[in-house]
Amino acid sequence: MPPRWPRKPTREDPAYRKLEDRINFAVHVAAFTAVNSGLWFFHTLDPAWVPWVAKVTLAWLPVLVGNGIYIFAIADYSPAPLAPTPPDPNGKT
Secondary structure (H helix, E strand, C coil), X not given: CCCCCCCCCCCCCHHHHHHHXXXXXXXXXXXXXXXXXXXXXXXXXXXXXXXXXXXXXXXHHHHHHHHHHHHHHHCCCCCCCCCCCCCCCCCCC
């Protein structure tokens, strides 16, 4: 059974943003692994068929590492401060 979110999911919820970003990072890692393992498999069978496989891996790897650094070290998941409410024109609080 999949996990359930205890409240209505919204991008304003810091815990939900953090979970969503980590899931997106996991999908990015899975895509990187699947695509590169397939390319390297065919490169091993016939190096002339995909001679550019190293360029793809070396171009994609820094993007993946940068994504991971942002998600796990830089991203700020603290709650956003509430915007001040405008004063009531009738003088009521």
